[in-house]
Amino acid sequence: MEKLFLRGSESLALGAIDASLKFYAGYPITPQNDIPEFLSKELPKVGGKFVQAESEVAKINMLLGASACGIRVMTSSSSPGISLMQEGISYLAGSELPAVIVNVMRWGPGLGGIGASQGDYHQATKGGGHGDYFVPVFAPYSAQEMYDLIIKAFDVADEYRTPAMILVDVMISLMKEKVLRRYDKGIKVKEKKWAFGSKKEGDQKIIKSLYLKGNDLERHNWKLYEKYQKMCQKEVLYEAYLCDDAEIILIGFGMIARIGKSAVDLARERGIKAGLFRPISLIPFPERELENLSTKCENFLVVEMNTGQMVHDIKRVVGKDHNIGFYGKPSSYAPNPEELYLKIKEYLEK
Amino acid sequence: MEKLFLRGSESLALGAIDASLKFYAGYPITPQNDIPEFLSKELPKVGGKFVQAESEVAKINMLLGASACGIRVMTSSSSPGISLMQEGISYLAGSELPAVIVNVMRWGPGLGGIGASQGDYHQATKGGGHGDYFVPVFAPYSAQEMYDLIIKAFDVADEYRTPAMILVDVMISLMKEKVLRRYDKGIKVKEKKWAFGSKKEGDQKIIKSLYLKGNDLERHNWKLYEKYQKMCQKEVLYEAYLCDDAEIILIGFGMIARIGKSAVDLARERGIKAGLFRPISLIPFPERELENLSTKCENFLVVEMNTGQMVHDIKRVVGKDHNIGFYGKPSSYAPNPEELYLKIKEYLEK
Amino acid sequence: MSSKYYFDFVFSGFGGQGILIAGNLLCYSAILENREVTFFPSYGVEMRGGSANCYVVLSDSQIGSPIPSHPMGSIIMSTPALIRFLPIIKNNGLVLINSDIISTDDINRKDLDIRLIPANKLSIDVIGNERLANMVMLGYLVSATKCVKIESLVKSIKEVVSEKHKKLIPLNEKAILAGAELFEKDKRC
Amino acid sequence: MSSKYYFDFVFSGFGGQGILIAGNLLCYSAILENREVTFFPSYGVEMRGGSANCYVVLSDSQIGSPIPSHPMGSIIMSTPALIRFLPIIKNNGLVLINSDIISTDDINRKDLDIRLIPANKLSIDVIGNERLANMVMLGYLVSATKCVKIESLVKSIKEVVSEKHKKLIPLNEKAILAGAELFEKDKRC
Amino acid sequence: MKVVYKKPEVLKNINFHFCPGCQHGLVHKIIAEAIDNFGIKDRCLAVIGVGCGVFLYDYFDVDSLEAPHGRGLAVATGVKRARPERIVFTYQGDGDLAAIGLAETVHAANRGENVSVFFVNNTIYGMTGGQMAPTTLLGQITTTSPYGREFQREGYPIRMAEMLATLEGVAFSARVALCTPKQLMDAKKAVKKAFQMQIEGLGFSFVEILSSCPTNWNMQSLDAIKRVEEEMIPFFPLGIYKERRVSDVL
């Protein structure tokens, strides 16, 4: 198990290779370019294919083709590029094809800016594409988690035959940290019997999302829904930091949680019993865990680098009888720990 | 004021013409083809331009160009086509350009099916595109409302400089009913000073969504947010049918509300005090109005033609201390009034 | 709701038999009489199969669902239509069957008011070909249910038909009246 | 947190001055000493302007924010860097300024521990050109703060530098030691 | 007795859903024959565009993958890169390949992806009910060009076989029709050639097949075929526009 000093993006790309990624299709967009750049070099060395597509629309569909052949596939992009892939993601979900999609978020709407943002929470978690489906979404907050969660995303994608997403802000992807390369010998991937092999074996295989006959489609939609329910049972990830005795719990994901931890430390130093709750899997959302906390704590402060998206889910889960504050910063500059500490104080005072 | 007998789709298209639509870009997709077909014939007669684009991606961007010139623009599509337009919609929002987008929903995910569906509630209301923005969404439930709400959508789009959406299921668009053509002499549209005129006048005009300097982008995002807040104050539309004394309130939009009314009638005939709450504007969502009802009624039954999307918003607004049931039908066949009546009964019994 | 003015129907047959035209006309007539109406055609994949059907609801107040689960009346112009819709007609509902096309073997409910109408034959009799069998059926339906006045039906044809096809109006009228007469005759026996 | 092992720094200058290399090396040395580290470079539009900066945090426990709001130490290698970062340095923080490039006119805080370091000159002195001014600065910083051992720094160079550039190792070492010595000298007077 | 003509083996014994006289069926059949001919049924992998041909998997007993509308050649790229040993073909209409899918088509061609493309040009969006396609002829009335296509307003019909032939990555590009036995034989040859090229690894091969859509042209089957001959072929000339030989790449 190597110990490395890596940028988040490198760590993620290396994780993908260790997870046995065999097909990556990319299209340049800031701020995620170091992922395709790394993989264009490294993937061929392990027998994987790297393709630079003509567009995001093309690349998500290349993934669809390669995934149907049973190999592990991935792409990465940033917000506008993710929007362009929504039809394709919906097709992957409908066709039950595993694929991993990385969104290194930038500012929107439109061309926006290229700074750190969490403006795509809604898009990622509520289905930016058409139709009824949920894509599991993981939000790493360290270089180590970039490595661990990309592997998790591949596993979940295969297990549930679904696209899965890594949602991350650029700060996490730029930051260099120590990384334990847990699977430096690679991961063995289960064979996919449903996928196209080297040739037709037995009955014809058809991979599609069109269901016209009778109530095939209704059944299909409920099947997708049940997969989601199963994920809700089995794939929830979260972290609760100093929540047990907390009078106020900060909630945030990604870099905000990271900064939030420092803010909680600051608050504790200054006598405020603060805690931090961090959803790691945004889909499935850690509903039960948060609900449990809400029986013990009255005050929640949601912090996001947007004008308020996850906060709606928190309201739904925590309930209207709690105090739920929101601090949004839709700017390229993440708040700093002092800023969050002051917000905590302010919030408790009023 | 003409009285006509029109299909929902025709009524909508006629409303668009009366609202002074001057540019429509389309791309074929079932089940919304009668809208472009109608407009390709009628729009040129009133000096409007009809373009059949090469794709949905192209057409949303044609809208962007034409809208920047200050005329009223529109497109219509169905679910997969709407997914492809998410980047463009995000750009329209970011560039503050008015445009009306009609989604005659079909089944997803993927190619799915072409029957009636409400699978795109999440996409429409939570921003299928990247970044922080809300698109006002209206859900008609009659041919008359197809006419009235498309006009409303144009007005709201102009007033707030935002894309606006009509979200409708194919049953509403196929159904023929009486329609009062309220504006058969057309509507006068205010001149848009911010738009490109016949030539440059005074200072150069720049229409864009890129904000790189300082905290321009943060300001811009809060500005968009404030527009949304203003909509929440001023543009909420809903209908409450027999809710005042209701022991159970059915909630649904579009065709479900229509069928729901029959179910409520059935229930009342059989001694159950049922009511119906119907959000007409899905964004802004009638939060206050629903909250008010929740002070009077304990039981809510949400019905959707999907596996559960709007129900999350209802839970958030109504609160966890109420009974909130859900009946989802993710199939091409809408439930019928008896079926809903039985669900009401069943729900009250347990 | 039965105390009020309320009717709901399903019309079904092959494409080309004028099913949708009949539904439209009926709606139009009701509008002339100031009623609320909804017309709902079949759509989508169904259409490729060559079948056509529509639901018509007439009422004196706002109409909820445009698709009656158990229509009180029907016009059935093909065997597939019979198979599909007979099971859902309301108890004691009225079922008009074009007996020139459909064999009675497939009729398996006893609780219905079933009328076998030789619509093709009647159409040939009055206008020389079978093209207006739909109007014969419609005439029968209207005169049997009194959902609208026959005069409104005739008037609505005049309003709906374009200048170009004006000469067809009298033929349509004849076919409708032939249907209506058949009902009167049926009543008598 | 001051009782524990904890340091945070900002290094800033023009692109090409080796700012990021210095930050990386420091992190690497701390890792050799089994510390937690974060390294955070500037990014995006900022980079086009030709500036380069990075934040380094060293700790003996998990690090929260990788971007200290008020770094306790800094290496400043250009005037724009001075203007941008001087205001945010912690009270009594350590500010190392390359005085061969930056005029002292722009220094407007009195509460800081400011050291003017003729890093270019020193670099020329020990290795014949000014290319390793960054290492001089780093050597000074490490020896002033004791955040890592000078030996770790030297060792980390050896681990980081590729085979191809191996011959540069002794030069880097010399520059670091020159910086460290300067600090010792500064201390004495 | 000896069989003179019998349906190809790879076609299942299932009714086409196509309208009477629609030549999609003929296109299916000649592709099927070529597959039989090369004995590659088990290697074949069909990537199917969205259009009236979308149910190809119902008829062909080959592994099949449905592509989103227009994206057939992006999907095929993914498939072929993942499984170079498979014989990959796409089946796409003119709306699918030449309108929404144009970028994917041209770029796959330009990359020289080693796949075979069967492009059914019927100058219309068939499946969606007869809207104007990029290939709709000037003057042609469709449901979205109710006044007839006019070049000032709607532009020109696009000639795909010619355009693709200009790209380096293309090994084979031809246009065929199916109105006469002679045309059918040429079409069969072109389809076989397209597979041959792929088997030999020569790169992207493209066969544009002029086809009828009696339903959306509002024509009887026989008139529709006459229209292909009299109106389409003059604008879309038949022939081979590019043919690479093994020696060209060695």
Add this chain to the structure above:
Amino acid sequence: MKVVYKKPEVLKNINFHFCPGCQHGLVHKIIAEAIDNFGIKDRCLAVIGVGCGVFLYDYFDVDSLEAPHGRGLAVATGVKRARPERIVFTYQGDGDLAAIGLAETVHAANRGENVSVFFVNNTIYGMTGGQMAPTTLLGQITTTSPYGREFQREGYPIRMAEMLATLEGVAFSARVALCTPKQLMDAKKAVKKAFQMQIEGLGFSFVEILSSCPTNWNMQSLDAIKRVEEEMIPFFPLGIYKERRVSDVL
């Protein structure tokens, strides 16, 4: 004294953000001169693609609209249809126009939209930091073709001026470069011609301008210009590929 050379009027007195020696600046300038020349500053409406040219509105005193990456020609179609009286031009890079925007480009060209297109081909994605573009030359190393572009793997560089010239809707298609005063003069002529065509209503006009990207080619300015001359021009020959005359459309 008389002025021999002065910056064009329509250019504001603002520093280009381009890297030293980047020829984007020269492209800006020759477009600006043509606008001055025709006196159409107030009629002009720039539709700007996403790439290093994205800040064009900072430099040109003309009404400007930012298009999403690649969609310049769809946006321009909307603009020109809404305001036919404006002179609409797009400014797009090779990633923008030839990769992601290919379908929009070819279809606008094929429709003969009456707009002028300035296409800056620098064989690279400049703004995003030097990834492979569709125009990247064989063998060229970029951040996403670290082993050099190989046609079997990454396909061929695409020649837009030639491809578009084959379309009926195109009135003018040319390729120019900016390495020598002579090339510059030809480029100026082509840019003027492109505006001229639009003013006369002849349809789509297209000027491909070969340009340097010293930063992402990792070259000094002067070496970069040498590369344009020695490597790019041989593969992308300069010249006029199509020129429609008024008489052609009358």
Add this chain to the structure above:
Amino acid sequence: MSKKKVIIDEQRCKGCQICIVQCKRGVLKLGNKINKLGYRYVEVNKIEDCTACGICAEMCPDVVIEVWKE
């Protein structure tokens, strides 16, 4: 004269008449009966004139004709 057989799958014929027109020997004709799909289908009229050339089968877009010969 050798024996020939032209077998038309009547339940699948859509009556498009392409085969009829393509058969230069006038062997085929459209019948009056309607099949399950709702179409009048083609019948073999004068098998004696058939040369078993196979063209009808080749040109049938629904691939419902088989041709055999001795």
Add this chain to the structure above:
Amino acid sequence: MSKKKVIIDEQRCKGCQICIVQCKRGVLKLGNKINKLGYRYVEVNKIEDCTACGICAEMCPDVVIEVWKE
């Protein structure tokens, strides 16, 4: 000999040296001073050799040269 003027906006020159190479008369040279943008900029060295041909100005990608003559 008529008078010429070659005016270089030194604060905006990026020192790319294109003008220097393009001037066949060797009038221009790269200076040693650094401007606000951080570049060494071009200076007029031998104005007496200048023919006011304007080529340097035409070829400057940053459009920072003006040329005047009597």
